[in-house]
Amino acid sequence: MNPIEIPNATKVRLIQLLQLLKDWPKQKITSLDISKATNWKSSLIRHDFWLIGFSKGVSNGYAVCELQQAIKNALGIQGPDSIHNKKESNGAYVQNTDSETSSTLLKNICIVGLDRLGSALLDERFFENSGFKIKAGFDSNVNRVEILRSVFPLYPATEMAMTIKREKIEYAILTVSDKDAQNMTNRLFSAGIKGIVNMTNVILKVPEYVKVQNLSILNSLNLIV
Amino acid sequence: MNPIEIPNATKVRLIQLLQLLKDWPKQKITSLDISKATNWKSSLIRHDFWLIGFSKGVSNGYAVCELQQAIKNALGIQGPDSIHNKKESNGAYVQNTDSETSSTLLKNICIVGLDRLGSALLDERFFENSGFKIKAGFDSNVNRVEILRSVFPLYPATEMAMTIKREKIEYAILTVSDKDAQNMTNRLFSAGIKGIVNMTNVILKVPEYVKVQNLSILNSLNLIV
């Protein structure tokens, strides 16, 4: 269905756009509406839709829910609040044949580093309806693992490799201290993790098949000064 | 000193590079060293240095501390661990003539939203040596403001405008719930905030003079799937 690769810049916008659509008050939306809400040029938005092969617009705009579905399809995304719909014949994902939640193919994640920032994410509500499910938390401080309470199990870092495989965890949020970041990263990709949301300040070195998104607060502050 | 505008992509890299330099074990570093650590092409790195007018390299690499200084100069950055050095005649910043910390011109920030994520940031150590200083935390839940303890004062959201002006706060980290995000943002820029690190999932609408960096964890997860 989607022969041509979607440019990265477009992906970033479409994912954000989903959030806007999620609580758009009307049934229809025009590229100009979107432009007003985002400051992106309206032509850029139309161009993005063109790139993903979506051309269901009429002169009074796009049907919000058609558009949502088209974006999710194009990006292979579940959430937010995934509507169960017909699926086009795209190379289906490895099915989540796992445990309790085999419902709609959720992607399993873990939190690495349970310091203040990490433990703040130990909250299922945070990932509610997102298409992601926390399966584990890790910390090298065994003490911390024992004290904290959460609805999913916490493990010492020594059990990362094992647990990641057993629980079929594919993505990780890294919230350890800068000095531990690369070390933990090494363990993560050795264990088969496919992508990392990096909340540390360091540049992670990973094999080219591992995707990284950098979310350093400090670096971001420096970008807005 | 710096007549030509630094491209954004270059800025992003240079800021990250500072982190690498911070604990680089040797006195010198080559563009190839950097390339290995970051996966950026070495020619790109040299090109970046060229763009900021840094050409102090000899055939065995760049002197780490000269390079650090050049990057900080080029970007107008203080931290990390700012070395007190001669300052070239660039249009100096509005001097922080304020209160206790008139030491080295730190930039004042605040945290808006003291839910789990926000309160995790209520930690001075987090911003130690970063060039930034937390001056206040805000939450619309008055209760939360009273219960939490921190080394700097917490205020109900109603006092945002006043406090931001009084404390000369220029930047904000936004960690409120998605539904409050735009509302709080409006108050922030009305109060004169110049930049926002947006940890919510929504696209913020701001006047063009306000800079925003989006750090949504959910959106980032969707980008690495």
Add this chain to the structure above:
DNA sequence: GGGTGTGAATGAATTCACAGCC
């Protein structure tokens, strides 16, 4: 040999411009 500095060449992302539709 192994490194830098720098313009030119290529590639990616955005904006323009305009035909066509309701």
Add this chain to the structure above:
DNA sequence: GGCTGTGAATTCATTCACACCC
């Protein structure tokens, strides 16, 4: 008149290529 769809034109970012230096 107000909107979409789409290629072409433009702007921005990265990579190449090669002269030069130690």
